Amino acid sequence: MRALHVITGLGVGGAERQLRLLLRHLPVECDVVTLTNPGAVAEELRSDGIRVTHLGMRGNRDLSAVGRLARLIRQGRYDVVHTHLYRACVYGRIAARIAGTRATVATEHSLGRAEIEGRPLTRSVRALYLATERLGAATVAVSSTVAGRLRDWGVPADRIRLVPNGIDADLFRFDAGRRAAVRAELGIPGGAFVVGGVGRLVPGKRFDVLIRAVAALPEARLLLAGDGPEAGALRALALRLGAVDRIRFLGECDEHGDGPVPGVPALLSALDVFVSTSREESFGLAAVEALAAGLPVLHDACPAIDDLPAAHAPSATRIAGSPEELTARLRQRIQAATARQPPPRAVGHYDIRRSSERLMDVYAYALDTAPPNRRALS
Incomplete structure (x- = not known):
């Protein structure tokens, strides 16, 4: 199995550190794409032997990034595309669908009661998130609290999978x-x-x-x-x-x-x-x-x-x-x-090994339920 992880940025932060730790324990060949900010965690991932690509996204309205990401996904022939953080989840799920990826999974790291990653939870932010959430096979919540917020926000309960963050x-x-x-x-x-x-x-x-x-x-x-x-x-x-x-x-x-x-x-x-x-x-x-x-x-x-x-x-x-x-x-x-x-x-x-095992179960579910003959959209 080959998986591509798409994340908004790789500066030092909880989601970024969690991604690095998780990749050390996933029994899957993984690459990483960062939309912006290839910071300190990008260098740490490379030191771990992970290939990291900086997409060079210029802002939230840089729609050309979708096409660039779709081409990268198609060329990599990934079985699973796994997105992390709001912007990467929105753009990554669209690009994965265009590329014809069999299964797409997203992890919701930072959903609060009134904001997501520091941005207010406006009607438009919620609408865009929910519209693109349907393009994936499942959305992973990092805590029971986040799972509840996702349900309250409008994500169907049967699409939510709980995989808590972990530590070594x-x-x-x-x-x-x-x-x-x-x-x-x-x-x-x-x-x-x-x-x-x-x-x-x-x-x-x-x-x-x-x-x-x-x-x-x-x-x-x-x-x-x-x-x-x-x-x-x-x-x-x-x-x-x-x-x-x-x-x-x-x-x-x-x-x-x-x-x-x-x-x-x-x-x-x-x-x-x-x-x-x-x-x-x-x-x-x-x-x-x-x-x-x-x-x-x-x-x-x-x-x-x-x-x-x-x-x-x-x-x-x-x-x-x-x-x-x-x-x-x-x-x-x-x-x-x-x-x-x-x-x-x-x-x-919260052992990271338990988290990786639970995530592998999500990948298996996403692949088992994927349409058998999905083709890349023109």
Whole structure:
């Protein structure tokens, strides 16, 4: 079987990182096309031996990209075209139908209650999504929460398949030596209480709440990994609150920390508590990675945790999202000074190997139900 994965861009992000990890475990020959932005994850995929093609799409109205993508799909003779993220799902499903691909599958990574990938869920956005969704065999939801949103949005329930995101838990296992090394590298005393957050620096992640909470705790420090349009405003906030000497903006972190910034697994080993203040998530990958590192997790919206029984993640605590509440919760953690815990059951539930097996079942279904004599449209 040969599969082509089509994604909107390959900068550092949850969907992009998930695609790379998934391709390491899929027993299928895979290529990748990125419509735009062949960023850091494109280079990482190439280092894994995956062929990555940049389509060079110039914008949402670059309709010529459909023809270019259809020709690429036809030339590759792919059995399955798998699309990721809104623009790639819309254009990729059309191109796959033109190319006569036997089966097309889409993964919905970022559908929220009021927005999708940061764009408002307008009537036209929904109409275009639903019209092209019918061109595929199935739409994959990365969480039960997203599956429910897809149903509410108008996608028929029998077309939705649940394949949760996954992680490689061994990568994030706590390492005391790594903890000491990262703290020494960043100039953090071994006994300091360190809070962490990971994600794109965008308004929806609400990192301003995290900064305000840590600023109110003179004994706490914050390591914030990620980059984005809010970086300047967040730095200014830390300065205005008089906490700039206790808050480190690390920029984008990759898996291995090959650059000047520690990788995410090393960063998690250096922390004492992980916080996710996002008002809306489709999964919450960083929170699951933190659980794999044995960290207590304070979170607002996090379907990966919320969709499971509480006993699966006893070290995770739901917060309402105000700076005052978060400050109080962090103060409790400082006073408790608990040791690292073994990864909870939620981590095993989200093993990437299970995700790849479930996705292979979706591919088999898509191929089994495909019309036997589909031909490319002229």
